[in-house]
Structures are given as structure tokens and as C-alpha cells.
Amino acid sequence: MVKHIVMWNLAEEADGRTRAENAAIMKQKLEALVGKVPGLLMAQVGLNFTPGGADVCLYAELCDRQALAVYQDHPEHVKVKAFVHQVVTGRSAADFEV
Numbered sequence: 001m002v003k004h005i006v007m008w009n010l011a012e013e014a015d016g017r018t019r020a021e022n023a024a025i026m027k028q029k030l031e032a033l034v035g036k037v038p039g040l041l042m043a044q045v046g047l048n049f050t051p052g053g054a055d056v057c058l059y060a061e062l063c064d065r066q067a068l069a070v071y072q073d074h075p076e077h078v079k080v081k082a083f084v085h086q087v088v089t090g091r092s093a094a095d096f097e098v
Helices: 019-031 063-073 074-086
Strands: 001-009 040-049 056-062 088-097
Touching: 001 019, 001 063, 019 040, 019 056, 019 074, 056 063, 063 074, 074 088
Parallel strands: none
Antiparallel strands: 001 056, 001 088, 040 056
16 A cells, blocks of 8 residues: 655635635545545545644555556546646655555
8 A cells, every 4th residue: 555645835825715715625626536546545635724834735545556656647636736736835745655
């Protein structure tokens, strides 16, 4: 199993919406990928309430490295990434097997 963790900082305002509005949209879009992308077992998105650090954090589990590769290029994920790229200012990620 592969754990996929991504953290983003969001612009104060982007695409005509506030940081909080864009964070909520990211959460909905990312969690909705479960069932659409083969091998994506679960996705949880948390919105940080502590000042400093990342604004949004994705924790996802995938079957294996191949599933992660499929996820990265899957058309539904690519659509979500297009939105995310419009509203974020920074990103950190880690992938590991357990």
C-alpha cells in the first residue's frame, strides 16, 4: 500500500474566492476522486485551523506504486489539479509504502 500526503498553502484570494472557499472546494473535489480513480482506496482532506503551516492537507491511500502512477495521470485527477494550480502558492508532498 502507498500513502500519499500533500500539503498546500493557498493564496489569500484566487479565482474570485477567498482562501477558505477555495480550500472547501479543494476538499470536495479531492475526496470525490475515490471511486473514480482505480486503485485510490481513500482520500481525506483536512483544513488547517492552526495559524502557520499548510492550509490544506491531503492524506490518500492507494493500492501500490502503479496505482499512484495511474492516479497522477487520471483525467479526473488532472481536472482537479487544474483547479488547484489556480489557487495555491506552495506545495509539499511525500509518498511512501507500508
